[in-house]
Amino acid sequence: MKRRNTPTKEAVLSVITKAGQAMSQDAIEGEISIDINRATIYRVLNRFCEDGVLHKVIAEDGKQYFALCDGCDETHQMHQHFHFKCTVCETLECLPNEVNFSIPNGYHVENVNCVLTGVCKKCS
Amino acid sequence: MKRRNTPTKEAVLSVITKAGQAMSQDAIEGEISIDINRATIYRVLNRFCEDGVLHKVIAEDGKQYFALCDGCDETHQMHQHFHFKCTVCETLECLPNEVNFSIPNGYHVENVNCVLTGVCKKCS
């Protein structure tokens, strides 16, 4: 499964990078210049996640948001920072704050999904 | 909108209470003795959330899980504790750990959704 470079991949990554925040599939499709199939966008996004380029966040609307891995550790497993979802502008951004927690013995944590919902600075 | 007592409400609340953990709509429907419509279960659950009896957690599968408000504050707004979703037994439980965070000025947090995913004590 060697990756190939395609205009689709470049376009998707470019849109997310320019946005500077996490995006959902429909937001990406709305911002992208060329016409890309919905299923393809999902497949590209999931591949980026596998490769550690993006990480996936589940917001309170149950939707998947994809954010650039900036400073995420190389295991691609833990993205232990908070995320903030604005209910007004609908954007989801990564916060610098790390998530600190302790769990009872015997529990094995594989993933962390922390989302704060509210109104962001711009919208308030 | 004064609430009324119905067998449906009692049955739903009873199932969740007996389970001692958060449950999804389909899990509730599976455990419940009487036959209740899917849409009705959702409406009952959402009403319980409005009344501060339950709180809703969005897991990494994007599904809604409903947990008893035990020690949740009376504003019904913030349920700032961690949740743990087991990928083996599929259950979601409330952890006692409080979520601590600080956000930049100008942000207004209305809700907190923190879910750790992995393997729970029983399953590991």
Next chain:
DNA sequence: ATAATATTGCAATGTTGTTGCAATAAATTA
């Protein structure tokens, strides 16, 4: 018992995300 209205069931709808399969295109090799 009657009236008011909250609740329910049913069907339909919407949204989000995934999958199978054939067609296409990128990278490798000759």
Next chain:
DNA sequence: TAATTTATTGCAACAACATTGCAATATTAT
């Protein structure tokens, strides 16, 4: 450069989760 391999894409279909409109029902108050 041309041929080959196979990763990627588009399309359509499907699945799961959740919500909504409306008529029927059941609860509560009078």
